[in-house]
Amino acid sequence: MAIELKQIENCIGCGSCVLSCPCDVFRLDEKAKKTVIAYPEDCQVCSMCTIYCPTGAILVTADKITKPITAYM
Amino acid sequence: MGSTNHSPITELTVDVLVIGGGMAGFFAALRAVEKGQKVVMVDKGTVGRSGFTPWANTFCIFDESLGDSADDWIKGVQAKGEYLVNVDYFSMLIEDSLARYNQLIQWGIVDTRPEWDRESANPARKYLAGHDRRLLLPKVLKNAGVTMIQRVMITELLQNDERVVGAMGFHMDKDEMIAFHAKATVICTGAGGYKAPGFPIHGSTFDGDAMAYRVGASISGKDFMDFHFTGDINPWDVFAMQEEVFVNRIYPTKGPTVNGLGIGIDPIFKIQAEAPPLKEFMPEDLAPPDPVDHRSQGKSLMPKMPNGNIVMGAATGLGVHKSEGIWPANKECFSGIPGLFAAGDALASMICGASYPTTGMGLAGSAVQGYRAGEAAAGFAAQARMEPVSQAALDQMKHDTMVPLNADRGFNPRWVNQLLLNTMQPYYILLIMEKKRLESALIQIEFIQEHIVPRILAQDRHELRLTHEARNLVLNAEMKLRACLFRNESRGNHYREDFPARDDQEWLAWVIINRDSDGKMELHKQAVPTEWKGDLTQPYESRYQRRFHGELEFLRTKAGN
Numbered sequence: 001m002a003i004e005l006k007q008i009e010n011c012i013g014c015g016s017c018v019l020s021c022p023c024d025v026f027r028l029d030e031k032a033k034k035t036v037i038a039y040p041e042d043c044q045v046c047s048m049c050t051i052y053c054p055t056g057a058i059l060v061t062a063d064k065i066t067k068p069i070t071a072y073m
Numbered sequence: 074m075g076s077t078n079h080s081p082i083t084e085l086t087v088d089v090l091v092i093g094g095g096m097a098g099f100f101a102a103l104r105a106v107e108k109g110q111k112v113v114m115v116d117k118g119t120v121g122r123s124g125f126t127p128w129a130n131t132f133c134i135f136d137e138s139l140g141d142s143a144d145d146w147i148k149g150v151q152a153k154g155e156y157l158v159n160v161d162y163f164s165m166l167i168e169d170s171l172a173r174y175n176q177l178i179q180w181g182i183v184d185t186r187p188e189w190d191r192e193s194a195n196p197a198r199k200y201l202a203g204h205d206r207r208l209l210l211p212k213v214l215k216n217a218g219v220t221m222i223q224r225v226m227i228t229e230l231l232q233n234d235e236r237v238v239g240a241m242g243f244h245m246d247k248d249e250m251i252a253f254h255a256k257a258t259v260i261c262t263g264a265g266g267y268k269a270p271g272f273p274i275h276g277s278t279f280d281g282d283a284m285a286y287r288v289g290a291s292i293s294g295k296d297f298m299d300f301h302f303t304g305d306i307n308p309w310d311v312f313a314m315q316e317e318v319f320v321n322r323i324y325p326t327k328g329p330t331v332n333g334l335g336i337g338i339d340p341i342f343k344i345q346a347e348a349p350p351l352k353e354f355m356p357e358d359l360a361p362p363d364p365v366d367h368r369s370q371g372k373s374l375m376p377k378m379p380n381g382n383i384v385m386g387a388a389t390g391l392g393v394h395k396s397e398g399i400w401p402a403n404k405e406c407f408s409g410i411p412g413l414f415a416a417g418d419a420l421a422s423m424i425c426g427a428s429y430p431t432t433g434m435g436l437a438g439s440a441v442q443g444y445r446a447g448e449a450a451a452g453f454a455a456q457a458r459m460e461p462v463s464q465a466a467l468d469q470m471k472h473d474t475m476v477p478l479n480a481d482r483g484f485n486p487r488w489v490n491q492l493l494l495n496t497m498q499p500y501y502i503l504l505i506m507e508k509k510r511l512e513s514a515l516i517q518i519e520f521i522q523e524h525i526v527p528r529i530l531a532q533d534r535h536e537l538r539l540t541h542e543a544r545n546l547v548l549n550a551e552m553k554l555r556a557c558l559f560r561n562e563s564r565g566n567h568y569r570e571d572f573p574a575r576d577d578q579e580w581l582a583w584v585i586i587n588r589d590s591d592g593k594m595e596l597h598k599q600a601v602p603t604e605w606k607g608d609l610t611q612p613y614e615s616r617y618q619r620r621f622h623g624e625l626e627f628l629r630t631k632a633g634n
Contacts, residue, residue: 019119022276046273071488
C-alpha cells in the first residue's frame with residue numbers, strides 16, 4: 001500500500017492532511033475526530049500529508065498496490 | 074442518485090476572479106488587489122499546496138549587479154529553445170524577475186536563513202516552523218485582502234456573447250455549486266500530465282487550457298514534451314528521497330547563458346536506438362555550480378539518489394514549462410477573449426520555446442507573468458461593466474457538470490485515466506514520435522472522447538472531480554496528438570523519427586489550436602517574427618547543437634535528392 005495510517009491513535013483530527021493532499025485522498029470523520037484514507041488508490045506518493053501531519057500518524061511508502069479497476073459500474 | 078443532488082447555486086460577484094492558487098495566481102491576485110479591485114481566488118485544492126508550486130524549488134533571477142547580460146540571456150534561450158522563444162515574454166522575465174524574487178524574500182516565502190544543518194538531529198519541522206512557504210503564501214494573500222475559496226473545482230467559464238464574465242464550479246465537500254460573476258478572469262491553473270510515476274502532477278490536469286479552448290481561446294505549445302527525471306529506488310516519487318528541507322526551500326538560479334543544451338529527450342534515444350545519450354542532457358545549472366555565483370549557494374540542485382539510477386521520462390504528457398497553454402493575443406497576458414487573461418503554465422508565453430533551457434524559469438515565469446496578468450485584468454475590470462449570465466445558462470451548466478453524479482451506471486473515471494495513461498505514456502507515442510503511431514493513438518483518444526467521456530459515473534464528489542479532470546485530460550490528449558502530427562519536423566523536445574531534423578523553412582512557427590464554428594479542432598501555423606529567428610546564415614550543425622538520432626543521415630539523403 002502506498003499510504004496508511006501508521007498510528008491512528010495519534011491522529012487528532014486536525015484536518016491538515018485533507019488540506020495538504022493534492023489528490024484529495026483524505027476525508028475527515030467529524031464524529032470520531034479522525035482522518036480517513038478515503039481514496040488510497042488516488043495517492044501519488046508525494047508525502048505532502050506526512051510533511052503537514054503534526055503527530056506523525058500517516059505513513060507513506062514507496063510501493064503502491066491498488067485495487068483492480070472495474071471499467072463499467 | 075439524482076434526487077440527492079440538488080446543488081443549489083451560490084452566486085458571488087467580484088471584480089477579478091483568479092482561478093488557481095499557485096505562484097502565478099498568487100501574484101495575479103496580489104497585483105489586482107493593489108490596483109484597487111475586489112479579488113477572489115478559487116482553488117480546487119488548498120492555496121499554496123496545490124499544483125506544481127509546492128514542489129518548485131528554483132527561481133531564476135536576472136541580476137545585472139551580478140554581471141548578467143540581457144543579450145547573453147536572450148541569445149542563450151533562443152538557441153536552447155531552438156528559435157521558438159517569444160522574446161517579448163522572455164524580456165518580461167529579465168525586467169521583473171529580481172523584483173518578484175525580492176518580494177518573495179520580503180514575505181519570507183523565499184527563506185534566506187542559513188542552510189539547515191543536515192547533520193544535526195533537529196527535525197526539519199522545527200527548522201521550518203513559521204517559515205513554511207506553502208503556509209506563508211495564503212497568509213500573505215489574506216493580509217492583502219484577497220478572498221480565497223478552496224476546494225471548489227471550476228469546470229466552465231461563464232460567457233456573455235464573446236466575453237468571459239466569470240466561471241462556475243462545484244464544491245468538493247458540499248452539495249453546492251458556485252457561480253462567480255467577474256469583470257475579469259485570470260486563468261492560473263498550471264499545466265498537466267498523464268501521471269506516470271515519478272512526478273507529483275496528479276492534480277494538474279490542463280483544466281485552464283480545456284476551459285479556455287471551449288470558449289474559443291487559442292491554444293499552443295502542445296507539440297513539445299517535458300522530460301523530467303526520477304529515481305529507480307522509488308520511481309513513484311522524485312521527491313521522497315530528498316530531504317524535507319530541500320523541497321521546502323526555493324533556491325535562486327541563474328538564467329540560460331549561451332552555452333549548454335537545456336533539458337532534452339536525448340536519453341530516450343538510448344532505449345530506442347541504443348545510441349549513447351548526450352553527456353549534456355542535464356542543464357549546467359543542475360551540475361555542481363560555479364562557486365563564485367552566490368545564487369547557487371554552493372549547492373548542487375541535482376536530487377540525491379544515493380541508491381539508484383536516474384530514471385528519465387517521469388512526467389510524460391507534461392509540456393515544456395510556459396510553452397503550452399493559452400496563446401496570448403498581446404504582451405499583457407490577454408487571451409484574445411475579452412475578459413479572459415492567463416499566466417504561468419496555463420499561458421503559452423513561449424519563454425522557453427521548444428525545450429526547457431534551465432532550472433528556475435518555471436517558477437520565475439509564473440511570478441512575473443502572474444503580476445502582469447493581475448495588472449492587466451485589474452485595468453480591464455476598472456473599465457468594464459458587470460455582464461449578467463442568464464439563469465437558464467447557469468442551470469444548464471449546473472446540469473452538465475452534475476451529469477456524472479446523477480447517472481445510475483457508467484464508466485469508472487479511474488479506468489478512463491488508466492486508458493489515457495496506457496495510450497499516451499509509452500515512450501514511442503509522445504517522445505519518439507512517428508506518424509502512424511500518433512494516428513493510432515489519436516483514434517483511441519477520439520473514441521474515448523466520443524463514447525466514454527460522456528458516460529462516466531461519479532459515485533461521489535471526489536469522483537466528480539476525477540471525471541471533470543479526465544474530460545480535460547482527454548481533450549488535451551487530442552490537442553497534443555494533433556499538434557505533434559502537424560509539426561512535420563523535429564525541434565527541441567519534439568522528435569519525429571520520420572522527420573528527424575529541423576526544417577527552418579517550414580517550421581520556425583508555432584502551432585495554434587482553435588475550436589472552429591462546427592466544434593472541430595483546427596490547427597494552423599503562426600510564423601515566428603523574423604527578428605527572433607536567430608542567425609539563419611549559420612551552418613545547421615552549429616545553429617543546432619543537439620543531435621537527433623538519424624538526423625544527419627536524413628539531411629544527407631534529403632540534400633542528395
